[in-house]
Each structure stands twice: as structure tokens, then as C-alpha cells.
Amino acid sequence: MAKPTSTHPTGPAPSRWVWRLGSVAGIPIRVHFTLLLLLIWIAWLELQQAGAQGLAPEGDPVAWLLFLGGRVLFIVGIFACVLFHEIGHALVARGFAIRTTEIMLYPFGGVARLHGMGRPTQELWISLAGPSVNIVIGLLLFAVLQATGLWAPIDRLARGEATVLQNLALANFILAGFNLIPAFPMDGGRVLRALLARRFGMLRGTSIAATIGQAFAIGLGLLGLFWGNFILIFIAFFVFVSASQEVGMQRSRVMMRGQHVRDAMIRRFESLSGHDSLGRAAEFLLATHQQDFPVVEAGKVIGVLTRPALVRGLTERGPSAPVSAAAAEAYLALEPGEPLQDAVEQLQAEKQKVGLVFDGAQLVGMLTEENVREFFQLHAIDSGHG
Numbered sequence: 001m002a003k004p005t006s007t008h009p010t011g012p013a014p015s016r017w018v019w020r021l022g023s024v025a026g027i028p029i030r031v032h033f034t035l036l037l038l039l040i041w042i043a044w045l046e047l048q049q050a051g052a053q054g055l056a057p058e059g060d061p062v063a064w065l066l067f068l069g070g071r072v073l074f075i076v077g078i079f080a081c082v083l084f085h086e087i088g089h090a091l092v093a094r095g096f097a098i099r100t101t102e103i104m105l106y107p108f109g110g111v112a113r114l115h116g117m118g119r120p121t122q123e124l125w126i127s128l129a130g131p132s133v134n135i136v137i138g139l140l141l142f143a144v145l146q147a148t149g150l151w152a153p154i155d156r157l158a159r160g161e162a163t164v165l166q167n168l169a170l171a172n173f174i175l176a177g178f179n180l181i182p183a184f185p186m187d188g189g190r191v192l193r194a195l196l197a198r199r200f201g202m203l204r205g206t207s208i209a210a211t212i213g214q215a216f217a218i219g220l221g222l223l224g225l226f227w228g229n230f231i232l233i234f235i236a237f238f239v240f241v242s243a244s245q246e247v248g249m250q251r252s253r254v255m256m257r258g259q260h261v262r263d264a265m266i267r268r269f270e271s272l273s274g275h276d277s278l279g280r281a282a283e284f285l286l287a288t289h290q291q292d293f294p295v296v297e298a299g300k301v302i303g304v305l306t307r308p309a310l311v312r313g314l315t316e317r318g319p320s321a322p323v324s325a326a327a328a329e330a331y332l333a334l335e336p337g338e339p340l341q342d343a344v345e346q347l348q349a350e351k352q353k354v355g356l357v358f359d360g361a362q363l364v365g366m367l368t369e370e371n372v373r374e375f376f377q378l379h380a381i382d383s384g385h386g
């Protein structure tokens, strides 16, 4: 899966649930801790199932360890192939000078976060790159197994007697096939959109691709209901929602084209001092419509106090505690001339409520997703009046 977003050079705020595995070609590889839980859970299920089917070696501890090792190796191998898939997206994107800010591995798959999305032809090749990697890995493994005579007949696969490599080869073909399903958020959905966009333009191409994806999701959901398969129903729901999200994203991209941070930023706002009390901050919150406050000391911004941080600070420390104790030191810094689209994507990618706009060293504005939305509502009314 390749996902276009954009982040600040510092990257998203580190979360304790996300671990960094390393980096490939300067792209950080991160993994969500739930992936480890999934690995443990699958290993447990596999073992139980194997025990029930009498596949597991009995009594012999060494044979047991080898058996368990093989199972774990297989699952780790699958995620390695998912990682190669994402690296495939990232490297082709780099060929088009599109930066990848990170590759994240989740239990349900991987995501390569790209900075922007490029033209339709570029999106086509970037999207095809991931599944192609899996097809190549699958073919290579198949060739190795053929050459060494280790390819077990298909009927033995069904009984779970295939080797780790053979299972991995098959898993790669399944990964490629699944990702080429022509619906968002799968790569196939992006391939379809890119092909349609060359003819109908980006917005119309996206909306046709989304409709096709939703029709597919409805079919999948009906199958799930018919078979009583809840996982299928869940995937169908996910695919359906992704389609409308993609259309919404595309619309806002079109609206934001040519707009800059300075066009939409809030210019009149209150700042707090680090020594101000939280009680005073609460008064500000009530007296103005402002939700987030820059915290300034000696003319320098030292952090941001968001509404949730203020509420938390009030309950944990009381109204007399200083603002500096509750404010977050990390904040997103923007420039007035930055494209609005980039700024909003940075807010989303870094999960920040507010961005502070600096002209040189001077704080000149604030940008929130909400005020961007309001800006476009007014903008739409404006253009309606000609």
C-alpha cells in the first residue's frame, strides 16, 4: 500500500507504541507494537492447530523447537515480504523525486507514506511496484524450489506439509493478488484511478474508481453475510469507507490548489506566557473562541497549550499550576508561503491540532484543520457570488 501524506522534516512525534527497526535508503522503517502481539497470537494458533491435527512432533523437544521455529520463520518471512513490497513503492517513488517519509508495518499490512502523490502516470508505476516485488519474490522462490527439487505437490500443501519456502512463495502470490484488487485502499484501486485519471482527470477518475471500489465492497459484504464470515464483512466495510475518504481527500486537494498557509491562517490570536496559571488559560479559553495557545517566553515560542492539554493539566495539577507545566514543547512550525495542502498534510501526519506560522523568527499566525475548513466554507460562498 502506498499512502500519500507529507510530514515535517523532523518526522512524526515518536510514539511509545511504534518501534524503529532501522532504515533503508534513508527511509525509516517503523513497526507498530500490535504486530508483535499478532505474531505471538498466530504462533499460538498454529501450534494448537498443528497439535490437534497431529502434525506437530510429539515428545521430542528438539523437534518441537524446530517445528515452532519454522512456523515463526514463516510469519516473520511474510512481514519481510510486505516490507519489500513497501520498499518497492518507495524506490519507484524516489525515481520520480517523490520522497517517502516512513514505512510503517501494521498487523494488517504495511504503508509507505509518500510526500505528495505525483501525476497519474507516476502513481500508476508507484502502485504497480509493490505487487510486482511480491510476484518477483514468489517466482524466485519457486525457481529455487524447482531447481532443488523441493517443491511439494499441491495436495500436500493442503495438509500443511509444505516447507517454509514453499508457503512463502504462495503467500507472495496471494499478497500480489490481494493488493491488485481494484478498490481503495489497495494498490489496485490506485492503479485503476491512475488509468481513469489519464482520461477523465484526477477528481473524476478518483470518483469513478471509488464507485467501482464501493460496488466491489458491497459484493464482498453480501458474500460475508451469506457465508456468515465476519472478517469478510469487516474488510468490506473498511473498503467501502476508504472509497469515500479517497474522494474527500481528492476534493480537498483540488480546493487547496494554489492556496498558501498565509491565505487561511488565523492572524489574530492570544498567546500565553509560561508563567501564566492554567486558571488564566482557562479564562482565555472561555472568553475567546481560541482552543489552542502558543506559549511565549522572552519573545520566543516555547510550546503550545492545546485545549485537551489544558483540561488534563487542570485536573491533574489544578488552576494555579503554570502553563509551562502542561504545554507541549514540540509543535509544528509552518511558513506563510508554504502550500496549504502540504501544511494540512503535515498536521494530519504528525497528529498535531495546530501549526504555528513563523515569518523568519516572528510568530505571525496559527493554522488548524478546523480553520482551514472554515476558510473553504467562506471561500465557496465567495466564489458563489462571483
Ligand SMILES: [Zn+2]
Pocket (backbone or CB within 6 Å): 001, 002, 085, 086, 089, 130, 131, 179, 187
Ligand atoms: Zn502496496
